[in-house]
Amino acid sequence: MTTIQRVKDDSLQQALDYVNTVFKTVEERNPGEVEFHQATKHIFTALVPVFAKHPKYMKNGILERISEPERLLTFRVPWLDDSGNVQVNRGFRVQFNSSIGPYKGGTRFHPTVNASIIKFLGFEQIFKNALTGQPIGGGKGGADFNPKGKSNNEIMRFCQSYMTELSNYIGPNVDIPAGDIGVGAREIGYMFGQYKRMRGSYEPGVLTGKDVRFGGSLVRPEATGYGLIYFVDDMMQDHGLSFNNSKVIVSGAGNVAIYAMEKAMELGAKVVACSDSTGYIHDEKGVNLETIKRLKLEEDGVISAYLAEHPHASFHENGDDIWTIPCDIALPCATQNEIDADIARVLIKNGVKVVAEGSNMPSNQEAIDLFNESHILFGPAKAANAGGVAVSALEMAQNSMKLSWSFEKVDAKLHEIMLNIYRNSISAAEEYGYPGNLDVGANIAGFLKVGDAMIREGVV
Numbered sequence: 025m026t027t028i029q030r031v032k033d034d035s036l037q038q039a040l041d042y043v044n045t046v047f048k049t050v051e052e053r054n055p056g057e058v059e060f061h062q063a064t065k066h067i068f069t070a071l072v073p074v075f076a077k078h079p080k081y082m083k084n085g086i087l088e089r090i091s092e093p094e095r096l097l098t099f100r101v102p103w104l105d106d107s108g109n110v111q112v113n114r115g116f117r118v119q120f121n122s123s124i125g126p127y128k129g130g131t132r133f134h135p136t137v138n139a140s141i142i143k144f145l146g147f148e149q150i151f152k153n154a155l156t157g158q159p160i161g162g163g164k165g166g167a168d169f170n171p172k173g174k175s176n177n178e179i180m181r182f183c184q185s186y187m188t189e190l191s192n193y194i195g196p197n198v199d200i201p202a203g204d205i206g207v208g209a210r211e212i213g214y215m216f217g218q219y220k221r222m223r224g225s226y227e228p229g230v231l232t233g234k235d236v237r238f239g240g241s242l243v244r245p246e247a248t249g250y251g252l253i254y255f256v257d258d259m260m261q262d263h264g265l266s267f268n269n270s271k272v273i274v275s276g277a278g279n280v281a282i283y284a285m286e287k288a289m290e291l292g293a294k295v296v297a298c299s300d301s302t303g304y305i306h307d308e309k310g311v312n313l314e315t316i317k318r319l320k321l322e323e324d325g326v327i328s329a330y331l332a333e334h335p336h337a338s339f340h341e342n343g344d345d346i347w348t349i350p351c352d353i354a355l356p357c358a359t360q361n362e363i364d365a366d367i368a369r370v371l372i373k374n375g376v377k378v379v380a381e382g383s384n385m386p387s388n389q390e391a392i393d394l395f396n397e398s399h400i401l402f403g404p405a406k407a408a409n410a411g412g413v414a415v416s417a418l419e420m421a422q423n424s425m426k427l428s429w430s431f432e433k434v435d436a437k438l439h440e441i442m443l444n445i446y447r448n449s450i451s452a453a454e455e456y457g458y459p460g461n462l463d464v465g466a467n468i469a470g471f472l473k474v475g476d477a478m479i480r481e482g483v484v
């Protein structure tokens with residue numbers, strides 16, 4: 025950690041000791057949860073200058089409290105597959121922090137889901153949600169269920185079983201789940217139907233990401249991807265750069281990746297590669313988004329099928345190699361830990377100018393350090409991908425007012441929110457001695473709002 029001016033060395037040392045002590049407790053209390061350790065360590069480190077300048081956070085035990093979930097639910101999700109066999113999965117919901125609003129965060133259905141994954145995502149969500157400027161606390165959920173290859177009926181039965189248990193713990197003023205990897209509008213629809221049946225009352229504000237016919241918001245499907253591009257565009261404008269004529273690589277081919285590609289293309293970028301869990305396609309003429317949308321959003325197909333219509337493109341099985349294609353802008357939009365130090369070095373060597381995170385925690389600490397050292401413009405996930413949850417909060421607002429806003433209105437609000445996140449992160453970084461470091465700035469800006477609320481609400 026570089027020396028911070030304006031702070032006496034002993035207060036800096038005290039802050040470092042505090043952070044290290046609390047982090048040790050986190051490690052001991054959550055053994056083996058590597059992703060959760062990674063996320064907490066990263067944020068704790070960014071907060072050292074805050075504790076050095078304002079010892080009140082240490083005195084009030086904010087870090088000890090914020091890193092321990094208010095509640096962690098795990099539950100059995102039994103369901104019958106199409107052959108009549110009993111299947112059992114493990115469901116989770118972490119209700120991490122409710123100091124600035126009800127718990128809010130997505131739901132991930134993926135075989136890798138475990139307590140560590142849910143807790144890292146939930147912890148990140150606290151700060152991301154605070155950054156949006158909206159009154160939402162941090163939560164996250166999911167199950168180790170693999171939706172791949174499941175029939176529509178199996179998905180429906182799974183969602184119903186998951187919600188049968190979860191409905192005991194959520195509500196429009198308590199905890200509001202949404203989608204994430206493996207959970208889109210279809211799954212949210214099935215969960216909403218089951219919640220409604222369990223409660224016997226129509227409460228659309230209990231879930232976000234719903235279909236527009238029953239309380240969903242326009243722009244919610246596009247929000248994370250569009251928001252990412254608005255954020256990157258604002259950041260680039262500040263440095264005299266733009267998407268126009270730039271070469272872009274986007275990992276993933278889900279909701280976030282698809283709408284990031286769409287908006288980047290609208291702004292004049294050429295997207296030359298994208299990927300799914302089976303590999304990546306490289307199309308130097310520019311990826312045909314209509315084909316990707318049909319394959320991935322409608323047909324649930326594999327990305328290599330792109331070649332049938334665009335034979336000049338190539339398919340490669342090793343997904344990591346997508347980052348070896350030279351580009352101006354790299355947008356990881358697939359999952360956590362996509363970019364390590366080796367990949368970061370390749371991107372830097374190939375002249376990347378901007379890296380911005382559409383997925384949650386795609387770059388590890390070493391990769392981020394390399395980007396900062398090389399003065400690459402870096403947009404950290406909790407700032408750059410906050411557009412999704414921000415529009416979820418707008419969906420909740422519309423639900424409670426029983427009205428729906430136009431596409432243009434929601435899109436304009438999204439753009440404004442992303443610009444505010446960018447500006448607040450920049451000024452927090454500046455104020456705490458890390459000018460231009462959006463990663464440190466976003467963590468600090470998100471933390472200050474939550475930390476101050478926690479002090480005022482007392483030791484709860």
Ligand code: GLU
Nearest residue numbers: 129130202204412413416
């Ligand atoms: N899963 C998304 C995220 O990581 C969206 C959460 C939401 O809309 O509640 O922020």
